[in-house]
Ligand code: FES
């Protein structure tokens with residue numbers, strides 16, 4: 755029979771096992787098992803201590819503070835309220851749109867610490883301590899280059915999806931000022947436009963990138 759690499763490996767394992775006594779083996783195993791069990795018990799105990807020390811919230815209103823577009827907003831919200839509901843209903847910021855309410859369309863996109871997220875999928879209470887940026891926040895001083903390009907390239911029809919696209923493209927250009935079309939398409943991959951404005955939105959993003967680069971030259 756041919757002695758292949760796997761057979762050679764098995765032979766080496768047998769010879770190694772023979773050189774380790776049963777007592778040594780069990781002693782090593784016992785130490786490892788006890789260490790693992792101790793570490794596991796300690797981390798469970800730490801989690802229980804933390805859970806017991808946390809004050810339960812709800813089901814009624816809880817006082818929460820959100821940092822939205824650079825302003826601190828104190829709100830009284832039930833813990834079940836989503837960030838999207840908090841923004842639209844309680845903070846009066848209707849730029850983020852509610853369409854699917856189930857992480858499919860991207861119309862509700864806001865930035866959380868600069869990263870695009872679906873606001874319909876996050877509880878407002880969880881967004882405390884993070885910087886939330888909505889479409890209102892980025893356009894305080896008029897249209898941004900991305901918004902301007904979307905207008906110039908006719909990148910919207912009903913416009914319902916537009917704020918979400920603009921937020922994701924804004925984040926993209928911030929982290930990658932000269933994206934390729936593939937980068938733009940990837941950044942838009944979490945967004946649906948029922949009016950089919952995709953090609954014009956992509957052109958707008960690339961034009962905004964070129965304009966921003968030219969402005970710095
Ligand atoms: S409303 Fe949030 S992803 Fe559609």
Ligand code: FES
Nearest residue numbers: 911913947948949
């Ligand atoms: S412009 Fe109408 S859904 Fe996109």
